[in-house]
Amino acid sequence: QKExxxxxxxxxxxxxxxxxxxxxxxxxxxxxxxxxxxYSGKSPELIMSIYSNGDKEDGRFTAQLNKASQxxxxxxxxxxxxxxxxxxxxxxxISGGYQKVTFGTGTxxxxxx
Amino acid sequence: xAGITQSPRYKITETGRQVTLMCHQTWSHSYMFWYRxxxxxxxxxxYYSAAADITDKGEVPDGxxxxxxxxxxxxxxxxxxxxxxxxxxFCASSDQGEKxxxxxxxxxxxx
Numbered sequence: 001q002k003e004x005x006x007x008x009x010x011x012x013x014x015x016x017x018x019x020x021x022x023x024x025x026x027x028x029x030x031x032x033x034x035x036x037x038x039y040s041g042k043s044p045e046l047i048m049s050i051y052s053n054g055d056k057e058d059g060r061f062t063a064q065l066n067k068a069s070q071x072x073x074x075x076x077x078x079x080x081x082x083x084x085x086x087x088x089x090x091x092x093x094i095s096g097g098y099q100k101v102t103f104g105t106g107t108x109x110x111x112x113x
Numbered sequence: 114x115a116g117i118t119q120s121p122r123y124k125i126t127e128t129g130r131q132v133t134l135m136c137h138q139t140w141s142h143s144y145m146f147w148y149r150x151x152x153x154x155x156x157x158x159x160y161y162s163a164a165a166d167i168t169d170k171g172e173v174p175d176g177x178x179x180x181x182x183x184x185x186x187x188x189x190x191x192x193x194x195x196x197x198x199x200x201x202x203f204c205a206s207s208d209q210g211e212k213x214x215x216x217x218x219x220x221x222x223x224x
Contacts, residue, residue, distance in 0.1 A: 032211050043203055043215035044156070088156065092211050098163060100171070101211060103148075105155035 003027060004091050006104035014112050019076040021107050023089030026070070031099070032092035033065055035074045038106065039085045048074060079111045116140070119204050119216035127224050132191045134219050136204030142214075144207040145187040147171075147179065149200040150218075156203070162187055163210070194223045 005024050013019045021035075032051055036044035050056045050063040050072070062075040072091075076083055086106040092099050117138040126132050136145065147159040158171030160179040168179050176198060178190045191198055201220050205213040 034212070043218050044213075045215070046212055049212060090213075098161065098169065098210060100158060100161070101213060102158075103156040105153065
């Protein structure tokens, strides 16, 4: 079982709609959760972090965390063509001394004008 | 300019050759990382460093060597390149080891 799982997509949504991206993780004691955005041919860029159960909003982005279900999601409201990218879920678990960050394989989002 | 820079941006080499990828950051971040990104595998950690002179293996360290004599530099060496090491390599840094800031990447082709 992969440590961090995401549907590879592509997820296609019309412009102005809500895009919902999902991620599950296997390490029950994970503490920190992140969403990175990666445009084609570019490097990943951190867009959201969340540490406790519930919702965290930042502009058009909302991260949701449910530790009991080991589930993290990212909602993008009023999706724009510029949101078209691959979204990587990352989880910081516990592994020896340093708590390494593990990435999912990413979900490709396409926003259709 | 402040930030994290990688060089070269593109590299073509032959099997068996030694290759060094460079990474330099100006934030004085304690942590530095090397990842490779391959289709279907996502980002996989090769090596990381928590401070100067402290390095440790990640998920896929075989065939790679790192060093960190100065806080700002974290070079990655492929001692004898193989075709399976063809990949995009990303260096990243972090002050506390969780929010990572990535360099622009090195696209390496081993022929």
